[in-house]
Amino acid sequence: MTQEDTRSRFSARVLRPEDPGNDNSWAFVVLPKEASAKLPRRGRTTVEGSINGQGFKALLEPDGQKSHWLRVDEKLLKDSGTDIGDVAQFEIMAVGQEPEPEVPSDLVKALDASPEARVTWDATTAIARLDWIHWITSARQAKTRTKRINDACDMLASGKKRVCCFDPSGYYSKAFSAPKAAE
Structure with a gap:
């Protein structure tokens, strides 16, 4: 699979999370299953993309339904001219090489x-x-x-390089899901 094979263009409604935690300034989008299916993995994966033409790089989270969701921060909302509730135009593509994750x-x-x-x-x-x-x-x-x-x-x-018994997509364990949208 080449990086270009992971490219998707789609429209999606920008949603407000029902429970945004301590930060009320972010929104999210659930990717269409067809766009998510082009990505190299169902677990967390980093993409480069754009929302209404404004570029970004982000870590997608699994939604537990064999797709992903994208957190859209306040700056990206503003820079892309997007408001919560808008249907925005997205383009995403998996990064060529997964960046080093931030270790807690x-x-x-x-x-x-x-x-x-x-x-x-x-x-x-x-x-x-x-x-x-x-x-x-x-x-x-x-x-x-x-x-x-x-x-x-x-x-x-003990030399184990991969975590065992962990479904990074959340599909089989239902450990992960997209935020619930506010009404």
Whole structure:
């Protein structure tokens, strides 16, 4: 699959999340299944694209339905002249090479404390590291997150490069979904 094979153009309504957390200034779009199907993976994946002609680079999140959703921040909304509720024109394409993910500080600390785990971590691909991070950060409770970090270090220290028993798309486990849209 070439990078060009992942290109899609589509129209989609820009939605306000029902629960935006502490930041009320963002919106989201659920990608059409046809656009998502062209991407190299159902889990988190980075794309370059445009909304109403305004370029962006973003990490798409899985929606648990074999598609993805895109968080659109306030700056991109403003720069693209898009308002919540508008139907916008999108173009997306997977990046040529997945960028290094930002590693959460608690995971960095744990990796620094386990030289064997760090060696395996450094030997994995950016996509594998993205899946490890996604598995850890998808924990809903602090206790679960801490356990996953400890388990990750144990697995990595034993030479395991991929997180086991984790569906990065959320389809089989229903662990992930797009935000619910406000009415």
